[in-house]
Amino acid sequence: MAKANSIFRNDDSELNPLCRPEAFSRMDETNDKGFYETDRFVSHLDSVALATVEHIISSLITEKNPVILDLMAGWDSHIPESVNASEVVGLGLNENELKQNKQLTRHVIHDLNQDPHLPFPDAAFDVVVNTVSVDYMTRPLAVFEEVGRILKPGGLFLVIFSNRMFPQKAVKVWQDSDENERVILVNDFFELSGAFEHTIRFASKGKPRPKDDKYAGQTPVSDPVYAVYAEKIGGAPKSKRPAITDDYGEKIAKSLLKEKEAAVKKTLRCPHCNEKMKKWQVPDNPFCQTWDNDFMYICFNDACSYFVRGWDRMYRETNQGMSYRLMYNPEKDRCLPIPVPTHLALKDGIIED
Numbered sequence: 001m002a003k004a005n006s007i008f009r010n011d012d013s014e015l016n017p018l019c020r021p022e023a024f025s026r027m028d029e030t031n032d033k034g035f036y037e038t039d040r041f042v043s044h045l046d047s048v049a050l051a052t053v054e055h056i057i058s059s060l061i062t063e064k065n066p067v068i069l070d071l072m073a074g075w076d077s078h079i080p081e082s083v084n085a086s087e088v089v090g091l092g093l094n095e096n097e098l099k100q101n102k103q104l105t106r107h108v109i110h111d112l113n114q115d116p117h118l119p120f121p122d123a124a125f126d127v128v129v130n131t132v133s134v135d136y137m138t139r140p141l142a143v144f145e146e147v148g149r150i151l152k153p154g155g156l157f158l159v160i161f162s163n164r165m166f167p168q169k170a171v172k173v174w175q176d177s178d179e180n181e182r183v184i185l186v187n188d189f190f191e192l193s194g195a196f197e198h199t200i201r202f203a204s205k206g207k208p209r210p211k212d213d214k215y216a217g218q219t220p221v222s223d224p225v226y227a228v229y230a231e232k233i234g235g236a237p238k239s240k241r242p243a244i245t246d247d248y249g250e251k252i253a254k255s256l257l258k259e260k261e262a263a264v265k266k267t268l269r270c271p272h273c274n275e276k277m278k279k280w281q282v283p284d285n286p287f288c289q290t291w292d293n294d295f296m297y298i299c300f301n302d303a304c305s306y307f308v309r310g311w312d313r314m315y316r317e318t319n320q321g322m323s324y325r326l327m328y329n330p331e332k333d334r335c336l337p338i339p340v341p342t343h344l345a346l347k348d349g350i351i352e353d
């Protein structure tokens with residue numbers, strides 16, 4: 001395997017995880033073609049997350065009849081019909097999956113890890129999409145540079161990922177990173193490649209998992225969806241690409257919210273979702289020392305729009321993987337947010353259901 005230093009030439013400090021010699025090694029170093037020979041007609045994400053992926057793709061592609069490359073494609077490219085692509089080329093390793101992919105107009109079998117050179121001419125594409133696959137690139141910087149070469153100036157490179165993976169084939173630095181660090185890692189690939197400008201990050205997490213999903217019993221939340229994207233240098237001075245606006249359901253009107261908050265004392269129902277709030281013991285820790293109360297009421301509904309929307313809000317404002325729940329202070333008769341890093345946080349303090 002190539003030494004990481006030869007890939008990332010900007011900084012060979014030991015402190016930079018990208019420069020550690022093992023950063024892009026994998027548990028299974030056998031030929032990728034062999035691993036992907038097995039057909040996998042499976043969904044790599046739950047249906048809520050897949051809808052978010054389609055929403056991201058359709059929000060960001062503003063080109064008319066774009067020519068698109070699906071880089072590391074399988075049997076589904078997640079490109080909605082509304083995009084009206086004139087051509088969608090799929091590059092991947094499994095012939096059967098690519099043949100059955102209805103969105104593709106043609107496909108190419110090519111192993112990026114053996115040869116990061118992309119078999120396409122310069123400026124051939126308007127858009128390159130890479131979905132739930134960036135973690136398998138052993139030479140990401142060379143691939144990102146190549147994507148820069150084959151995109152038209154101002155063309156979009158959109159990298160979307162989640163937290164599932166084939167652990168045998170995901171590179172070590174990905175496995176060693178947490179979800180927020182992975183977003184930064186992909187951001188680094190964009191910036192270190194030198195081919196792109198205005199890298200933007202987006203996260204959608206905390207939406208309720210569909211009830212019929214095979215993992216529904218294990219976790220109440222849908223697979224997170226992260227996107228990092230940028231345009232190839234040299235496009236029109238002011239890009240018209242819109243920001244992604246995620247759909248968290250209707251936001252309650254301010255006047256109605258005020259009314260509902262005023263009623264919490266009597267109803268003990270969350271003003272956002274109407275669920276009964278739970279009595280919660282204030283813990284004896286430094287963060288709660290300034291609260292005089294012994295208990296509060298908290299909305300623990302994982303599907304509450306206030307809580308679900310909070311992941312996105314906190315992500316955009318602090319770049320942290322946190323949200324908040326609605327808490328009611330009965331002594332002060334006030335509703336306020338209490339931050340939570342996970343769905344399980346604070347639940348051990350519930351004293352009355």
Ligand SMILES: C[S@@+](CC[C@H](N)C(=O)[O-])C[C@H]1O[C@@H](n2cnc3c(N)ncnc32)[C@H](O)[C@@H]1O
Pocket residue numbers: 032036044071072073074075076077078091092093094110111112113114130131132133136
């Ligand atoms: C988890 S699947 C994702 C497939 C598809 N992008 C999707 O969103 O469903 C990973 C894909 O990466 C492709 N892939 C993995 N290693 C590759 C390599 N070295 N070169 C090219 N494609 C590769 C495989 O063919 C496989 O389809």
